[in-house]
Structures are given as C-alpha cells and as structure tokens.
Amino acid sequence: MEITKDDLNLNSEPARIDLRAEYTKGNDSDRTVFLTDEAKNKLEDYMEWRKGEKKKDGKPYDNTDKIFPFTKENAAEILENALKNANLDMRDNKTGRRKIHTHSTRKFFRSNCGLGDALTHAIMGHSEYLDNSYLRVDPDKAGKKFAKNMENLQVLEIQETSEGRLRETEINTLKASLKASGVSQDRIDEAFKNWAKTNEILDEMEIEDQVLMGLTSSPGVSGSPIDKIDLGTLSYDAFEDLKEKLLGLTSEKRESKQKVIQEEELEKYLDNGWKYVDQNNGGKVIVEKKQ
Numbered sequence: 001m002e003i004t005k006d007d008l009n010l011n012s013e014p015a016r017i018d019l020r021a022e023y024t025k026g027n028d029s030d031r032t033v034f035l036t037d038e039a040k041n042k043l044e045d046y047m048e049w050r051k052g053e054k055k056k057d058g059k060p061y062d063n064t065d066k067i068f069p070f071t072k073e074n075a076a077e078i079l080e081n082a083l084k085n086a087n088l089d090m091r092d093n094k095t096g097r098r099k100i101h102t103h104s105t106r107k108f109f110r111s112n113c114g115l116g117d118a119l120t121h122a123i124m125g126h127s128e129y130l131d132n133s134y135l136r137v138d139p140d141k142a143g144k145k146f147a148k149n150m151e152n153l154q155v156l157e158i159q160e161t162s163e164g165r166l167r168e169t170e171i172n173t174l175k176a177s178l179k180a181s182g183v184s185q186d187r188i189d190e191a192f193k194n195w196a197k198t199n200e201i202l203d204e205m206e207i208e209d210q211v212l213m214g215l216t217s218s219p220g221v222s223g224s225p226i227d228k229i230d231l232g233t234l235s236y237d238a239f240e241d242l243k244e245k246l247l248g249l250t251s252e253k254r255e256s257k258q259k260v261i262q263e264e265e266l267e268k269y270l271d272n273g274w275k276y277v278d279q280n281n282g283g284k285v286i287v288e289k290k291q
Contacts, residue, residue, distance in 0.1 A: 001072055004065040008043075014147045015040040016139070024125055031125055032139045036150040043067075076102055114149040114172055117179055118270040164232025167239060171231060174246055182256075182289055183249045184273035195245045258288045 002023040009016050015035040024030070035043065050061040061069060068075065083089040083100055090099045106124060113120055119142055152169075175188060231239065258277065261269060266285050270276065274287040 001068050003067050014143055034143055034146040036153050038154050112152045114152045116271045118267040167231035178249055179273050181250055191245050191249055195242050256288050260284050260286055
C-alpha cells in the first residue's frame with residue numbers, strides 16, 4: 001500500500017513496479033513485480049479517475065504521491081463491498097472465511113502464473129529465492145518470461161477456454177506439485193515418454209514430430225516433451241492415464257541426495273527439482289533432491 005508514482009514504470013514491457021525494501025514484509029529486500037496488460041489498463045483508469053477526486057476526509061487524492069492512499073483495512077473493506085455487490089461473497093463451508101480475500105491473490109498468482117519455481121517465488125518476495133534470482137540481476141529477462149505467461153493471470157476478461165487449455169493448466173499444476181515434492185524434470189520427462197510408448201502415441205506421429213517433441217532423441221532438440229504435445233487432441237482415457245503416470249511419481253520411494261553448490265547455481269537447481277536446505281559459512285548453498 002506504500003508504492004508511489006515514482007515506483008511505477010508503465011512504459012516498460014511489461015509494466016512494472018519497483019518495490020522498495022521498506023515496503024516489504026520484514027523490510028529486508030527490494031524487488032521488481034510485473035503487471036499484466038489487464039492490470040496496467042485498470043491502474044491507468046484508476047489514476048485518471050482519481051484526478052480531482054477527494055477522499056472521505058476532504059483531501060484530494062492528488063495531494064499525495066501514494067498510488068493507494070488508504071490502509072490495508074480500507075482495501076479489505078473495499079474488496080468485501082465489491083464482492084457483495086457482484087454476488088461473489090462466497091464463504092468456506094467449514095471455516096466461514098471468504099474464499100476471495102486480499103491474500104488469496106498470492107495463491108492465485110502462484111497457481112496460475114506458469115513460471116519456473118525460482119522466478120515464481122522470487123516475484124512473491126521469498127528471500128531464499130530472491131537473492132539469487134535473475135529477477136534482481138536481470139529484471140528485463142524476468143519480464144520477458146512473465147509477458148509470455150501473463151494471459152494466465154487475467155481476471156476480468158472473458159476468454160473462450162478450450163479443452164486443450166484446461167488440460168494444459170491441469171498438467172502444469174501437477175508438474176509444479178511434483179517438483180515441489182522433489183521430483184526432477186528428468187523423471188517427469190521419463191514418465192511422459194513411457195506413457196507415450198504405452199499409449200502408442202509414437203505410432204500415430206510422423207518421425208519429424210517425434211523429434212520435434214523430444215520423444216525421439218536428436219541433437220539440437222531441447223525442452224520438455226510434455227510441453228510440446230497438444231493435450232487437447234488426446235482421448236479422455238489417454239489423458240487420464242497420463243495424469244495417473246505422473247501422479248505415480250509421488251509414491252515412488254526415493255532417497256534424498258544433497259549437494260553443495262555455488263550461489264549463482266541455485267536457480268538452475270531449483271528449476272530442476274532441488275530444494276533449498278541451507279547456506280554454509282563459506283557462502284555456498286546446500287540443496288537436496290529425492291532420487
């Protein structure tokens with residue numbers, strides 16, 4: 001709630017906000033966050049609306065450089081009133097707590113952004129990821145990755161959601177859960193290839209497509225094969241079997257392996273299923289992964 005006009009950069013692609021350390025929880029780390037085009041447009045509409053408007057105390061909004069010149073409590077109240085007016089004031093049956101609240105936006109971002117684990121946690125301000133992330137070292141690179149996935153974070157625009165898009169979201173969520181539990185990308189790819197062979201997916205594809213998707217080895221082909229298949233073309237049974245194969249990775253008994261790595265290598269390891277454990281006195285980082 002403390003950001004000012006000087007913290008905004010709406011002309012960059014994507015638009016961004018520079019969060020100073022004093023704005024953040026614990027006041028210990030500054031970071032850059034990005035805005036979707038939808039959020040940028042709404043923010044510009046709000047900034048235009050507030051010109052000449054006054055707060056309840058009679059003071060003009062433009063007497064302050066703060067973008068949101070009100071408290072967290074005010075923000076929560078504004079959201080609650082909006083939910084009631086839109087008939088979206090849904091409650092959890094067990095706890096009675098609102099399903100939509102200010103903090104749930106973080107969960108929405110984490111579940112839908114489609115970014116790698118390291119960058120996702122860095123944008124969210126988790127310090128153990130932020131210090132070694134290119135979000136701080138190279139925010140332009142981070143911004144490009146965010147821009148490619150920003151449509152996942154649309155809230156107000158109505159889109160026609162295809163079966164393929166729904167399945168893609170489901171698989172991406174499952175992959176993120178597997179990685180969080182220590183399953184490496186290599187094991188996910190291996191399970192996918194085994195599934196493809198079992199379901200005779202290869203028999204239905206041209207050899208060029210097999211190479212392109214990484215189902216058949218070839219020099220110069222990179223990336224995960226599971227990200228290259230059109231999930232919308234799969235039969236219901238084949239898609240359900242794919243999910244079952246991936247879910248089976250969580251029940252495999254695997255021993256944990258630890259490594260001591262350089263700080264600059266942390267992001268690469270996190271994106272490959274390793275977990276941050278600790279940092280030793282020499283400045284090196286200890287990571288762990290189940291084998």
